[in-house]
Amino acid sequence: MSVRLFRRFLFWTHLVIGLAAGALVFIMAVTGVLLTYQKQMTVWADLRGLDGAPPAAGLLALPADTLLSRVAASRQATPTAIVWREGANTPVEVQFGRESRVFANAYTAEELGTGSATMRGFFRQVTDWHRWLAAKGDTRDLGRAATGAANLAFLLIVLSGMWLWWPRNLTWASVRSVTWFRRGLSGKARDFNWHNVIGFWSAIPLVIVVASGVVISYPWASALVFRVAGEAPPARAAAGPAAPDRPAGAIPGALQPRLAVAKAQMPNWRTISLTLPTKPHADASFALDRGMGGEPHKRATAVITTEGQVSELQSFASQSPGRRLRSILRFAHTGEVLGVFGQTLAGLISLGSAVLVVTGITLSLRRLRAWLRRRSSPALL
Template sequence: MKKKKKYGFRKLINDIHLWIGLISGIIVFIVCLTGTILTFEHEIKALFSESLEITPSGKKISLTELKENLSKELGKEAIISSVTLQEKSTAPYEFRVKQSPKERRGTTYFVDPYTGASLVPKKTSADDFMFSMFKLHRWLLVDSKIGRPIVGIATILFLILSISGIVLWFPKKLKWKNFKAGFKIKTKANWKRVNHDLHNTLGFYSCILILIMGLTGLCWSFEGYRNGLSVVMGTKVFGNRGGNQVNTVTHENLPTISYEKAMAIADQSLPYQGKTAINFPNTNNAYYSIRKYNEDNWSPVTSDQVLIDIYGNVLKKELFAEKPLNVQIASLIKPIHTGEIYGVFSKILYFLACLIGTSLPITGTLIWLNKMKKKKRA
């Protein structure tokens, strides 16, 4: 008569991994599948949308005139809050327009800087599809107050699954020959063994990126988590959303500078080529907030910033490279989560990791079903 095996630590971890996987499997599958698609969101949209490239001819119209013309076209209620100037000469100017001061994002209007003509991109089915994927990823297509915490709880469970999966990946006897099996997929074995290796090996290779995506993704699900992470990091996550706190003094007798002059001052402070985003002065902030993205930088999403008051004085200059490491990481939470941090290279890695994450609930369920069949036969 065989002795009954003791219920040890490994068995406990296995049961936790199993039941959490069965409980959260469907939501994890949906979140990972939509995350896989959203990794290349901009590229998919660009593939289906018409090209807005312009033909350079003659001299560019001044930014002041372009903004005034667009303001007349849209009416007094429209607030033109910012403009983005791409490095390519064939790219139009991108004006951000809000219908009210409370509006957060606004609408983008593309303008030909040589003719002043507004270029209106046609909305494609890809835009609607990607927005649906975004809502499914963040809120499961239900009200955000309900869907956001559900996705957040599923993310926490997925993090527990990842950690318990790493523990189970390690062999009982820590010898190199036992480790080797966990690094490869035995393709010539039967389908059950292949399925097990797909779950075990691919899960191990993707676990680091899955943990990164999960830990950063919780910032959007729970405010308490985001505040706690801010305390741990020693700086506020998403801290720049409220704008910059800069004291300015208005002088009625002093002449104000033009938009072109503000850009020239910014180029002197940040003397390199790259995309430039300009936030115009408004009733709350009497200064220009200009961000510049160095095209030769290690990351396409990092930027330097200079604040210039309406009289041409540089109020503040922030270089990303000079910020403390914790501040750099906190400001990059979103691109770290989406995979945009290193451009196309990191996007490919995130795409593969999300694809593996999508497969894990399927392969894991098949492993469980096979074990249940074995028990019935026994």
């Protein structure tokens, strides 16, 4: 096949896949923009206006066990997790299942608020659209399959677009026309210019964002990551019976000394979270984070026994190459692996993707209208 025929084949493949998956890709791109700063906005909304300062100077924070017991008694429910954030005046978050939480003063256990239901509800809806098109119940698997297929299709579109972008005549004028925005254009010329320029500047990060989305969507893609790293993919955990509920009011003991040991493993921590053990004398697994929440190289897990001994300390560096690569790709999808800069870049890439879909569809419709006009015009003698 000649280069010309291959380019023609690639163009029509690019166009057909784009039209077929365009609507789904547009939804995922727009929701991706809305989710750009989800973590920061949620924490800001939850803690806004809450004063977690000590009521008197020199007052020490309550031991974790005492704090949990008081909050549990006040709420008449058993906590499932607790989150500490840096800052002497920052409230402690006590969770009751996945959806219920209360923020308490670390010095008095006084309840300060339950978080922003509005902000959390908004992001929950956006996330549902992004992951499975807001499908509910039994149709959720179908929605997940649709977004996964759209992600894979978009990856093919991006890769083929990188080839199609390359100018046929490699001159400065031709390169400049597809790498920089031109003023005064309208209609087809404007859409063509925008489609090429945005595609050019976003190509490499867009491949990373979309390819990592494929890895998240498909087990075979996730397994491929481990094989590329030279190791066997981990076995998928079989769904087992749900963990038994902890008896009401039963708070695991010796949490405060274990918390102190966990803090010592990462002195510059920003967040420490603990999912409370279901058994009173079980080891406690503390998740330590010195980043924004999505930077795997700044996270670690410390398992502390009831005697205060570190039975396991797992950091990013201690993981296998496959797990490190898989973890990086997970947060490359949102850009969080590079902190706020990466989040911003991913948000801009998502916005650019939405424009690529719109300009691609309009260019296709113009091509279709021109073809129909030619078909309907009488043959010239």
